[in-house]
Amino acid sequence: MRSEMPVKRPANPLALAVLGVLLEQPMHPHAMATAFRERQMDSAFKLTTGSLYDTVRALARDGWIEATDTEQVGGRPMRTVYRHTSDGQRWFTEWLDEIVREPSREYPRFLSAVSYLGVLGKQRAAQALRERAAALQARVSEGEQAYRAAREEHKAPRLFVIEAEYARAMLQAEMQWVLRTAEEIEQGTLEWPEVSPHA
Amino acid sequence: MRSEMPVKRPANPLALAVLGVLLEQPMHPHAMATAFRERQMDSAFKLTTGSLYDTVRALARDGWIEATDTEQVGGRPMRTVYRHTSDGQRWFTEWLDEIVREPSREYPRFLSAVSYLGVLGKQRAAQALRERAAALQARVSEGEQAYRAAREEHKAPRLFVIEAEYARAMLQAEMQWVLRTAEEIEQGTLEWPEVSPHA
DNA sequence: GACACCTTACTCGGATCCGAGTAGTAGGAT
DNA sequence: ATCCTACTACTCGGATCCGAGTAAGGTGTC
Numbered sequence: 001m002r003s004e005m006p007v008k009r010p011a012n013p014l015a016l017a018v019l020g021v022l023l024e025q026p027m028h029p030h031a032m033a034t035a036f037r038e039r040q041m042d043s044a045f046k047l048t049t050g051s052l053y054d055t056v057r058a059l060a061r062d063g064w065i066e067a068t069d070t071e072q073v074g075g076r077p078m079r080t081v082y083r084h085t086s087d088g089q090r091w092f093t094e095w096l097d098e099i100v101r102e103p104s105r106e107y108p109r110f111l112s113a114v115s116y117l118g119v120l121g122k123q124r125a126a127q128a129l130r131e132r133a134a135a136l137q138a139r140v141s142e143g144e145q146a147y148r149a150a151r152e153e154h155k156a157p158r159l160f161v162i163e164a165e166y167a168r169a170m171l172q173a174e175m176q177w178v179l180r181t182a183e184e185i186e187q188g189t190l191e192w193p194e195v196s197p198h199a
Numbered sequence: 200m201r202s203e204m205p206v207k208r209p210a211n212p213l214a215l216a217v218l219g220v221l222l223e224q225p226m227h228p229h230a231m232a233t234a235f236r237e238r239q240m241d242s243a244f245k246l247t248t249g250s251l252y253d254t255v256r257a258l259a260r261d262g263w264i265e266a267t268d269t270e271q272v273g274g275r276p277m278r279t280v281y282r283h284t285s286d287g288q289r290w291f292t293e294w295l296d297e298i299v300r301e302p303s304r305e306y307p308r309f310l311s312a313v314s315y316l317g318v319l320g321k322q323r324a325a326q327a328l329r330e331r332a333a334a335l336q337a338r339v340s341e342g343e344q345a346y347r348a349a350r351e352e353h354k355a356p357r358l359f360v361i362e363a364e365y366a367r368a369m370l371q372a373e374m375q376w377v378l379r380t381a382e383e384i385e386q387g388t389l390e391w392p393e394v395s396p397h398a
Numbered sequence: 399g400a401c402a403c404c405t406t407a408c409t410c411g412g413a414t415c416c417g418a419g420t421a422g423t424a425g426g427a428t
Numbered sequence: 429a430t431c432c433t434a435c436t437a438c439t440c441g442g443a444t445c446c447g448a449g450t451a452a453g454g455t456g457t458c
Contacts, residue, residue, distance in 0.1 A: 008262055010444090011308075011444085012444080012445080013306045013308060013311035016308075016311045016312065016315070017311065020314070020315055020318075022356075028407080029407080029408080030406065030407050030408075033407095034406095036272065039333060043310075044310055044311040044314060045311055046304070046306060046445095046446090047264075047448085048445075048446050048447070049407090049408075049446085049448095050408095050409090050410085050445065050446040050447065050448090051444080051445055051446060053407095053408070053409080053447085054443095054444065054445070055445095056388075057445090058443090058444085061259075069355040076405080076409085079406095079407070079408095080408095084392060092318070093318055093319065094320060096312055096315055096319055097319060097323060097327050099312040100309070100312050100313075100319070100324070100327040100328060100330075100331055101327045101330040101331055101334070102330075102331070102334060103309070103331060103334050103335055103338065103373075104269070104307075104308050104309075105242075105245070106305075106307055106308070107212045107243060107244050108303075108304050108305055109210075109212060109215075109246060109298050109300065109305070110211035110299070110302070110303075110365075111212075111242075111243055111362055111365060111366060112215045112216065112243040112244055112362075113215065113295055113298040113299050113385050114359070114361055114365050115217055115219070115243060115362045116215070116295050117299070117358065118358050118359070119219075119222070119292055119295060120292065120296060120299070124296060125299070126294050128299040128300045129299060131299075131300040131301075132299055132301070132302060135300070135301060135302050136302055139302065141272075149223075157390050157392050158315065158389060158390055159317050159319070159389060159390060159391060159392060160392075162313055162314070162380070163310055163311075163314040166309075166310060166313050166376055167310060168261060168389060169260070169373075169375075169376040170369070170372060170376075171374065173368060173369060173371075173372030173373075174271050174302075174368075174369065174370075174372075176368075177264055177364075177365055177368040177369070181361070182363075190357060190358060190361075191265070191357055191358060192358055193356050193358060194278040197253050208415085209414090211414080212414080227437080228437080228438080229436065229437050229438080230435095233436095245415095245416090247415075247417070247436075248416085248417085248418095248437085248439095249415065249416040249417065249418090249439090249440090250414085250415055252437095252438065253413095253414065253415070253416085254414095254415095254441080257413090257414085261411050277437080277438085278436095278437070278438095279438095304402060
């Protein structure tokens, strides 16, 4: 009897990474952290030890993964090794499918700031947007280097670094919008009603 | 003597909205909630009563805003009315400037899911991507309607609805990437190494 | 061989986020 | 007059997130 996917699906992208790395082999949390750092996965999620242990515990509580055994090497702290439960692997695939199919509501900081662009005034808004564009360009370049290293030096297939292609596409789209808007402000084609900074 | 912007800048976009709405006039939290709902600002942040009161308290604690007085209408619960502090308004502008200039690290769910596209298998991945594209298109259409209503019926200047233009640009960029990738999978131009679903 | 420093592996507590709950009022229907 | 529903305005507690802390073992060095 195949059981239903747990109702609880952790919001933290770190949970996805934990389930992903456990596909390779059972592992204790500290080993996961080491693996994530080695692979420089810090663009997909934020890795902090506190969150990692919490996430692992939550996944275990909700039946995605389970502790196999606790081992001790020397006099060091105990390790608890986790692996997918018998259903966990199938659930993971289902959950992935769901995340891909259904865009989730997210609230990027920049979106809410854009609403108040008027408060900054023309000059300052245009200048800030240009600085943002430069910072975005820097990120694109960084990502590009990492991408090339993975593809050429490590001979990684495109599928394995596809998230970098997605990240680049989104950064470039944002950059274009930001630059276009800065230009519109400077050229006066974006009508700029005088906002009284509170009456 | 002009004091420094507080080190604590709430991560929650709701904080930005609170500071924004207080530019118009001093207000108690419940009135803010009503204003946010009326203006359908739910694409920029998530409004829950709990978070609202927490956010307002945090902003007051850190000196952005302050309570003016507590009033009571009839036998209803007390209201606490808040307004910007003498520095609050300037800090708000500075903070906005900072948010616009410096892209923040954020971790959208989809980005982390894309890394594991391989796990879904070719057919399922392509199908899921196509469904996502359709959902994104639906959001674009919804946004478009709201945008037109604001522009044409309410005669809003572009600057006041500029965040909708940004949101649309980003949704369209994502949609294009998603569709292009689905096509590449179907046409076999995206090399698909057989992933053993755990050895 | 003693001191300093890095690594291993995890715990703890504070801050934040959020849905559900509470408690009183107002307005309308029966 | 009484009930019912909806609104007003806020509190509470659980879940999550995260940086700092802890404690023991290994490694190098003079």
